[in-house]
Amino acid sequence: MHTEQPTGWMSYAIPLVIIAVVMALRWRRMSQVRPLKLERLWVLPALYALVAIGTFVATPPQGLGWLFCLVALVLGAALGWQRGKMMRIAVDPATHTLNQTASPAAFLFIVVLVLMRSGARAALTSDNALHLNAFAVTDMLIALALGLFTAQRIEMYLRGRRMLAGVARS
Numbered sequence: 001m002h003t004e005q006p007t008g009w010m011s012y013a014i015p016l017v018i019i020a021v022v023m024a025l026r027w028r029r030m031s032q033v034r035p036l037k038l039e040r041l042w043v044l045p046a047l048y049a050l051v052a053i054g055t056f057v058a059t060p061p062q063g064l065g066w067l068f069c070l071v072a073l074v075l076g077a078a079l080g081w082q083r084g085k086m087m088r089i090a091v092d093p094a095t096h097t098l099n100q101t102a103s104p105a106a107f108l109f110i111v112v113l114v115l116m117r118s119g120a121r122a123a124l125t126s127d128n129a130l131h132l133n134a135f136a137v138t139d140m141l142i143a144l145a146l147g148l149f150t151a152q153r154i155e156m157y158l159r160g161r162r163m164l165a166g167v168a169r170s
Contacts, residue, residue, distance in 0.1 A: 029102075036089060036098040038164075041157045045150040052146045061139045072140040076147025083148065084155030091167050098160050 061069050088101040 033099045036100040038160050041153040052142050065136045069143040072143040073147040076144035077151040080148035080151030081155050084152035091163050
């Protein structure tokens with residue numbers, strides 16, 4: 001029995017529709033105010049660091065891959081710091097608790113990163129001028145994400161702590 005493979009455009013359309021639905025749902029929830037717990041901001045970067053370490057131990061980058069991963073980590077940290085600055089943080093004047101609201105700019109920032117990743121993936125499947133393999137690109141993306149998550153949380157922590165200190169002085 002012969003099964004027909006989906007056409008080329010369908011392999012792009014289905015993920016795009018799924019991403020569009022997820023993004024639309026996320027956009028709706030973005031205006032909700034959520035409590036910001038400074039003492040919990042370390043959890044996601046720590047868990048992701050464990051995943052990154054496990055990945056690098058299982059399949060370590062080769063040769064210049066380490067340098068590319070370091071550059072990706074630094075780039076991710078710079079992008080994460082910017083994304084952290086885009087997050088809206090406010091102090092409730094009555095309870096002195098921190099609240100956060102996702103920023104549309106921070107959301108669009110992630111959309112741009114996803115589109116860039118898709119472009120990089122498409123470049124790898126066609127003629128690869130840089131001669132990078134999928135493992136090297138995956139390692140770089142893991143390092144980029146680690147820098148992004150960590151720097152974003154550090155920036156939010158420092159800003160939240162300053163805001164709480166300012167309210168305590170008042």
